[in-house]
Amino acid sequence: MDFFPFFLSFIFIILHLLGQRFVQGEVDIQRHHHHHKEPITKLFVFGDSYADTGNIKRGFAPSWKHPYGVTFPGKPAGRFSDGRVLTDYIAKYLKVKSPASYRIRKHLAPHHLKNGMSFAFGGTGVFETLNPGPNMTTQINFFQKAIQDKVFTASDIRKSVALVSVAGNDYTRYTVTNGSIQGLPSFILSVVNQTIRNVIRIKELGVKKVIISNLQPVGCLPSVTASSSFKECNETSNNLLVAYHNTLLTEAVTKLNQQLNDNSSLPFIVLDLYDSFMSVLKHPSTHNIKNELEPCCVGVSSKYFCGSVVEKVKKYTVCENPKSAFFWDLVHPTDAGWRAVYTRLRITNAFKEIHY
Ligand SMILES: *[C@@H]1O[C@H](CO)[C@@H](O)[C@H](O)[C@H]1NC(C)=O
Numbered sequence: 001m002d003f004f005p006f007f008l009s010f011i012f013i014i015l016h017l018l019g020q021r022f023v024q025g026e027v028d029i030q031r032h033h034h035h036h037k038e039p040i041t042k043l044f045v046f047g048d049s050y051a052d053t054g055n056i057k058r059g060f061a062p063s064w065k066h067p068y069g070v071t072f073p074g075k076p077a078g079r080f081s082d083g084r085v086l087t088d089y090i091a092k093y094l095k096v097k098s099p100a101s102y103r104i105r106k107h108l109a110p111h112h113l114k115n116g117m118s119f120a121f122g123g124t125g126v127f128e129t130l131n132p133g134p135n136m137t138t139q140i141n142f143f144q145k146a147i148q149d150k151v152f153t154a155s156d157i158r159k160s161v162a163l164v165s166v167a168g169n170d171y172t173r174y175t176v177t178n179g180s181i182q183g184l185p186s187f188i189l190s191v192v193n194q195t196i197r198n199v200i201r202i203k204e205l206g207v208k209k210v211i212i213s214n215l216q217p218v219g220c221l222p223s224v225t226a227s228s229s230f231k232e233c234n235e236t237s238n239n240l241l242v243a244y245h246n247t248l249l250t251e252a253v254t255k256l257n258q259q260l261n262d263n264s265s266l267p268f269i270v271l272d273l274y275d276s277f278m279s280v281l282k283h284p285s286t287h288n289i290k291n292e293l294e295p296c297c298v299g300v301s302s303k304y305f306c307g308s309v310v311e312k313v314k315k316y317t318v319c320e321n322p323k324s325a326f327f328w329d330l331v332h333p334t335d336a337g338w339r340a341v342y343t344r345l346r347i348t349n350a351f352k353e354i355h356y
């Protein structure tokens, strides 16, 4: 069942944007001492599979099938990884537990709500994608409803941080359903514009800080590098699609922060997944990672993906040691991969603006 067509086709278009070149951001290695002016007690999460901790219904996605979750929590739990995902590491930084999944909201005791809630659904985007699941606008509607229903109080929201993940499902749909090279720049602009509308809405609902991930180096994903037997990143995808998205996002967020004119602390923070993925992929041994571009879990042929079982026969293989792999499947990092990315984010002081 091709529930996630992006497992099969993550084809990115060559974009001839004149003069558009990727310039690696300078590494900010200053270390500020941050002070908790107010404790952050909750994390609210929006977006896709890089952040989803179990919102898709059981049985409806590979994230609920073996061998997903084999490292953590030891069985499939709805995460698109062998273990933890971005949300879990951000929660770790904030010293809160991973927030509860929206899916099980009706079964949660009040104490389960104390870490916030995740509204992220794997496969989704800011617009409609090839996959079912609520787009980010709808996810924010769920959040708004939870506030109206007093699931979270105004004081809860004031002490919270939001994480917004946009990892590219909108672009996969664009590539499959339209594919016009001429139309891509304006589509990228509309994705970034919609992302900005979304984060403004989240802020207006009372959240103090919104962390927005930029696009990871899509050209390094195994779905793309399979054609080079996982030997090298496709720089065309990285330099054009990803660089343009990330440049627009950074510009828009900078402008937004300036407009709010609160110099005490920046309400919107871009989380540089591009730099952190690239840094780990360029220096894998620093993180005890081997064969950095090879996915740990793969289908036995292009017909199958990680987790495929046909008539009780496994149609996939898992590497010997997921803890030394960066990629888990064709598009998602392993637990160790996310840990390495998190380590890099901490080294570059990416979270210095989180506290307020
Ligand atoms: C990189 O991706 C583009 C667009 O999908 C493709 O046309 C090109 O052949 C790829 N390059 C390599 C080296 O695989």
Ligand SMILES: *[C@@H]1O[C@H](CO)[C@@H](O)[C@H](O)[C@H]1NC(C)=O
Pocket: 126, 127, 128, 135, 136, 137, 138, 194
């Ligand atoms: C999000 O999904 C809803 C419900 O399907 C739809 O009405 C709305 O237009 C979508 N929003 C965007 C920005 O695509």
Ligand SMILES: *[C@@H]1O[C@H](CO)[C@@H](O)[C@H](O)[C@H]1NC(C)=O
Pocket: 178, 179, 180, 182, 183, 184
């Ligand atoms: C597809 O691309 C063309 C060319 O830019 C554009 O006019 C059209 O609106 C696009 N269609 C969709 C569905 O995005």
Ligand SMILES: *[C@@H]1O[C@H](CO)[C@@H](O)[C@H](O)[C@H]1NC(C)=O
Pocket: 186, 187, 189, 190, 193
């Ligand atoms: C995106 O926003 C910018 C600035 O607000 C605007 O000029 C542009 O027309 C918008 N583009 C799209 C495609 O929505």
Ligand SMILES: *[C@@H]1O[C@H](CO)[C@@H](O)[C@H](O)[C@H]1NC(C)=O
Pocket: 261, 262, 263, 264
């Ligand atoms: C921002 O900084 C300027 C100059 O230091 C100061 O005059 C202004 O009051 C500050 N604004 C806020 C909202 O703190």
